[in-house]
Amino acid sequence: MLNELGHYALVLALALALVQSTVPLAGARMRDARIMRIADPVAGMVFLLVGLSFAALMVAYVRSDFSLLNVFQNSHSAKPMIFKISGVWGNHEGSMLLWVLILALFSALVAAFGGALPRSLKATVLSVQAWVLVAFLVFILATSNPFVRLSPAPLEGQDLNPILQDIGLAIHPPLLYVGYVGFSIAFSFAVAALIEGRIDAAWARWVRPWTLLAWLFLTLGIAMGSYWAYYELGWGGWWFWDPVENASFMPWLAGTALLHSAIVMEKRDALKIWTILLAILTFSLSLLGTFLVRSGVLTSVHAFATDPTRGVFILGILIVFIGGSFALYAWRAQMLRPGGLFAPISREGALVLNNLFLTAACATVLVGTLYPLVLEALTGEKISVGAPFFNLTFGPLMIPLLMAVPFGPMLAWKRGDLFAVAQRLWVALVAALVTVAVVAWLAGNTHLLAALGIGLAVWLMAGALTEPLVRAKVGREAFGTSVRRLVGLPRSAFGTMLGHFALGMTLFGIVASSAFESERIVVMTPGETIEIAGSRLTFEGMVAEIGPNYRQEVGVFRSVRGGRAAEMRPAKRIYTARQMPTTEAAIRTHGLSQLYLSLGDAKEGGAIVVRAYDKPFVLLIWLGAVVMALGGLVSLSDRRLRVGAPRPAAKRASGARTA
Amino acid sequence: MLLWFSVAILTALAVLTVLWPLSRRAEADDDASHDVAVYRDQLEEVERDVDRGLIEPGEAEAARAEIARRLLRASGKAEATAASGLTRRRAVAVVALVAVPAVALLLYAGLGHPGYPDQPRSARLEQPAGTGDMATLIARVEDQLAKDPDDGRGWEVLAPIYLRMGRANDAVAAYRNALRLQGENAERLSGLGESIVQANGGVVTDEASAAFAKARDLDPGATRPRFFLAMGLSQEGKTDEAIAAWTDLAASAEGGEPWLPFARAQIVALGGEAPPETEPVMPGPRRADVEAAASMSADDRQAMVEGMVSQLATRLDEEGGSVEEWQRLMRAYHVLGRSDAARDAAAKAREAFAGDPEAQARIASTESEIGLNQ
Amino acid sequence: MTRKQRRLTFIGVIGAVLACAVGLVFAAMGDKVAFFKTPSELATMTPDPGKRIRLGGLVEDGSLDRGTDTTVRFRVTDLNDAVTVSYTGILPDLFREGQGVVAEGILQPDGTFRADSVLARHDESYMPKEVADALKEQNHYFESETLTQ
Structure with missing residues (x-):
């Protein structure tokens, strides 16, 4: 019964989402408050219905109900419980249902916490959000329905792809999806703003926390996926510039740009046209990513679906949404009023530079990802664009950006003094130069580039720390006053500091682990x-x-480092149900560095090929991402950014006006 | 029934979420007040920024002026929300009452299978015995063993079935468990050996040889261990020993055994001299069967299992045996899908143990276990 | 700074960054992109040490020489021609004779192929897309069962 109820809940969610996509919008156009207001409970109900549907599917997985085709194809009764649960989204149908669940979750969150939004804006946002919801619900029901039944039901399932049977899978896609799909809110806000014809500083304040929320989950999701690839695929690499990775990285780059440009828009009412465009672009890139991953255009671990109708369907959604929103943009953007003025050297100017480099870098990634597909479609010539291409294009664009990062938060709004800022940053600069010298001296001439890279990382970290210290006038005023000033700084200032500091950590990890x-x-x-x-x-x-559903040959190693011994057990596994082999790496962490072991072929006489890596400071790559997300969280907790404007102030303001 | 009841509740809730806000009066609200609040806050923020040196005082003045202009614009824009039109609300209510259930039910009618119940695995395994197919029975035994891995009899029953199904690795594990729990005998040891051979694609490995050798020592008359030991010698290229082993095996044949022509062919292939052919009791097996025997095809495994079962049956019929042996026979027949033969065996067993209530009880329990008394 | 100067500054900076990006992309397209070739196409090519190639095909049956050290050799075939590939490192889990494979590296002057990365199918039903396409074109496409024999 539960299977069928889950199926019905999904269908009912579609029916209700159709209401949500039209009625509140019409209400907003007619300025009818009661009609607009239905958006809130309906958005909540749609979320509950999709949630019920998802829960039903999960129960079917937990109970190994193989009368569902989806469960039969992707589960096995002997699988540990955690992988039965994570198996729900370890396949195409289930992962699309999770996608839609998160989409509905975000619209329910806006309904619940968007109390400070003007009612018509909120109604329009929820309607636009429901358009996306309707499109993907139809997609699921038409091409990827997880509730297709199987009769007679087999007694045993075909098991989940063993590469995907990992704790990483339990966490990575949900995080990534919260990020991906979270940008739909920025998109809905942008489209709603274009429909409403009101795009101003207040809009930017409302949209920023949602963007920040999506961005921080996407950051964690990408980092998680990278760490998962690192220890699960057994090659010791953590980033492959694989098209699927790029698909998640592009929205991240655009989203990071959006975070920064929205600051300018909120504070200075400038860059409005650009910010709206960026909001649309970011979600378009999310959709493009979904298309690339789900359509089977790319063949990789992630491409569960290789059914062409699905690809065509998502391509249709992609064209309608991207094309439609750009058309709307072209039509309405000219009515935007230009905002505040600023000099090239100013906080605004720095943020423009940030946006410029981030979008240019994002564009090179886009070209590198799509070029092979386009070339193959046009000429039939097959090429592969891999790490060498991205290292040559993406890398050089990042370097000037990273060098400029410490300056940004120190510059004043409207007109800044570059020289004065440089003077304040001298400690950071000296720290960076000393680092370069020391590393170059220790590692020798051959590692000059690495020394510069590490110097840049130190520059970023020291620069990030300098900013709040300078603001608190540490060293220039009495210690107590400085501490009080430091504590009194808004949380978003610490968020910025953490974010920029973390960038330095990640860079440090990347450079050190690859060069040394x-x-x-x-x-x-x-x-x-x-x-x-x-x-x-x-x-x-x-x-x-x-093991429970596999057999393995474990290589037992003893590693001794600094007098301390540990056992390392890399393995080669065979999953019984699919007879599929995998390599399990063994990792020993010492400090921030890791010793990485994986097994190759067995040779004569019990010998075996062993691949051993020592990766200094490799953990910083992911720790950096975690700290970055933490920075986002700290910013999000800033009073000003708490979803919407302060409620009491709103009451006071309207009270004052009626009085 | 419960499903339709739940469907009705869900639908009603969905409709209510639309109807409920329509019925409540909206409090006065206008968009401008929200903007005003934001700009006020921004004005205060400029002060804070000046204080922190984020903006120069001169620039701050300009920024204040900018924000004040926005504030004025927002205040002037104030536009009261229109009164809610009754007709419009009715239209929306009708949409909610008619369109939502109609769309949902029509779509579900096209996509769903309301009459098809859930089939969680555990519930299916708990269904009354005998209603399931072979796979269900195996699954049931497997689940039983997962709970009680020290049930040697369970492993013993399962092992040959795995072997027959081609799940060689599972068969190896099952035989190992059976050996560990039930002790060594020729049949288990040679079963283990055969499973290992199958798992290794037909190669008689050292481990398999060791098992077969032990089995031969325990029961020198058994054919299977000797057959595979001879095959192992052939594979190792120990020609003379292999010829001796095959000759020995062939000599013990009564004629008409399915493996006999294969053994003879091996002797010839190895360069030995085949012993004179004894007169077959029955028409000789087809050549295809012989080849299948060598390569351990599924048919052959089936034949071998059936052979074992019929041997057991014959022995029990002629010489009698323990109640366990009768139980094993019943289970074996059941696994082979021969319910009638199983029933027959049960009847014979009852007869044989007429005065023994304990044995009767055990036979009855086996009957219900394999679903005979339905 | 007048408004016009200001605008020109912005446009200048934006133009410069975009020009850099475009220049980098074109430079990288020239020599950092690996072309996908089949063994037959490789046979007619002259070796160019600067050119990265992705070689796709099937691992020829019986051609895998694991050697005694960490360098392995095997032949990649499209059922018309075959190329000897040498690779130092650990072959992927799913590397098997008779199965699809993609090797990336450089064609050596002696006509062998030196790979620095080797990819195999990711799961049972997966054959690298390029390989499947290439084989299909040459009408040598069978189901994987026939290939493994």
Whole structure:
């Protein structure tokens, strides 16, 4: 019964979303408050219905109900419970349902917490959000319905792709989706603003927290996915410039630009046209990502679906939404009033520069991702655009941006003094130069670029720390006063500091782990010992083990570092149901660095090929992302950014006017 | 029924979410007040920025003027919300009452299968015995073993079935468990050996040889261990020993065994001299069968299992046996899908243990286990 | 600074950054992009040490030489021609003879292919798309069952 009820809830959600997509919009156009107001409870109900549907699917997975085709194809009764649950979104149908669930969640959140929004704007936003919802609900019901039944029901399922049976999968897609889909709110706000014809500083304040929320989840999602690829795929790489990774990275770049340009719009009423465009672009890139991943245009671990009708359907959604919103933009954007003026050297100017580099970098990633597809469609010539391309295009565009980052928050609004800022940053500059010198001296001439890279990272970190200290006038006023000033700084200032500092951490990790990585590929016989970057690694032998739904050959290693020994157990696994092999790497963390082991082929006489890496400071890459997200969270907790304007103030204002 | 009841409730709730706000009076509200609040806050913020040195005092003055202009514009824009039109509200109410249920029910009628119940695995395994197919039975035994992995009899029943189904790795594990829990005997050991051979694509590995050798020592007359030991020797290229083993095996044949021509062919292939052919009791097997026997095809495994079962049946019929053996026979027949034979065996067992209530009870429990008394 | 100067400054900076981006993209398109080739196409090519190539095809049956050290050799075929590939490192989990594979690297002067990365199918039903397309074009497309024999 639950299966069918879940199915019905999904259909009912579509019917109700159709109401949400039209009625409040009409109400807003007619300025009819009661009709507009239905948007809130309806958005909540749509979320509950999709949630019920999702819960029903999850119960079917937990109970191994193979009368659902989707469960049969992607689950197995012997699978551990956590992977039964994560299996719900480890396949095309389930992941699309999760996508829609998060979309509905965001519109319910706007309905619940958007109390400070003007009613007509809120109604329009919720209607626009429902357009996306309707499109994807129709997509699910028409091409990817997870509630298709199977009769007679088999007694055992086909199991989930073992690469996806990992704790990383339990977390990575939901985080990523919250990010991806969260940008739909920025999109809905932009489209609603164009429809309403009101785009001003207040709009930017309302849209910013939603963007920030989506952005911080996307940051975590990308970092999680990268770490997952790092330890699960067994190649020791953490970023491959794979089209699917790019698909999530492009909205991140555009979203980061949007976060920054919305500040200018809120504070200075400037860059309005650009910010609206960016909001539309960001979500368009999210949709493009969904299309690339879900259509099977790209073939990779992520492409569960290779059914052409699905691809065509999503392409249709993509064209309608992107084309429609750009047409609306072209039609309405000219009525926007130009905002505040500013000099090239100013906070605004710095943020424009940030946007310029981020969007240019995003464009190169877009070109690199789409060019092979376009070329193949036009000429049939097949090419692959990989890391070398992106290193040459994306890298150089990031360097000037990163160098400029510490200046941005120090510059004054409207007109800034670059020289004065440079003077305040001298400590950071000295720290960076000393770092370059020390690293170059320690590592030798061959690593000059790495030394510069690490210097840049230190510059970013020291620069980020300088900003609040300078604001608090540390060293220039009495210590107590400075501390009081420091504590009194708005939380968003600390958010900025954390975000920029984290950028330095990630850069540090990237440069150090790639430039100073040690790698050894050796054939080891039991009892043999090798040295790698200060660790002694002894191969003790192979052991066979049987897990719940796999068998594995485990290589037992003893690693000794600094007098401390630990056992490392990399393995080669075979998942019984699909007879599919995977490689399980073993990782030992020391400080921020990691020793990484993976197994290759067995050789004569119990010997085995071993690939060992030592990756110094590699953890900083992901820690940086976590701190970045933390910065977003701190900013989000800033009073000014709490969703909407302060309620009491609104009451007071309207009270004053009626009096 | 419960489904339709839930569907009705969900639909009613969905309709109500539309109707409810329509019925309530809207409090006065206008968009401008929200903007005014934001700009007021911005004005205060400029003060804070000046205080923190984020903006120069001169620039701050200009910024204040800018914000004040926005504030004025927002205040002037104040536009009262229009009164709610009754006709419009009625139209929306009709949409909610008619369109929502109609769209949902029509779509569901096209897509759903309201009459098809859920089939969670655990519930299916708990269904009364005997209603399931072979897969259900295996699953049931597997679940039982997952709960009580020390049930040696369960492993013993399952192992040959796995082997027959081609799940060689599972068969190896099951035989190992059976050996561990029930102790060694020739049949289990040679089953283990055969499973290992199958898991290795027909190669008689050292481990398999060891199992077969033990089985042969325990029951020197058994054919299977000797057959595979000979095959192992052939594969290892120990020609002389292999010829001796095959010759020995062939000599013990009564004629007409399915593997006999294969053994003879091996001897010839290895360069030995095949012993004179004994007169087959029955027409000789087809060549295809012989080849299948060598390559361990599914048919052959079936034949082998059936052979074992019929041996057991014959022995029990002629010499009698323990109640466990009768139970095993009943289960085996059941697994092979021969319910009638199983029923027959049950009847014979009852007869054989007529005065033994404990044995009767065990036979009855096996009957219900394999679903005979339905 | 007048309003006009200000605007010109912005336009100048934007133009310069965009020009850099476009220039970088074109420069990278020239030599950082790997072209996908089949063994037959490779046979007619002259080796160019600066040119990265993705070689796609099937691993020829019986051609895999795991050697005694960490360098492996195998032949990649499109059922017309075959190329010997050498690779140092760990082959992917799903690397098997008779299965689809994509090797990226450089064609050596002696006509062998030196790969620095090797990708195999990701799951049972997956054959690298390029390989499937290329084989289909040459009418050598079978289901994977026939390929494994």
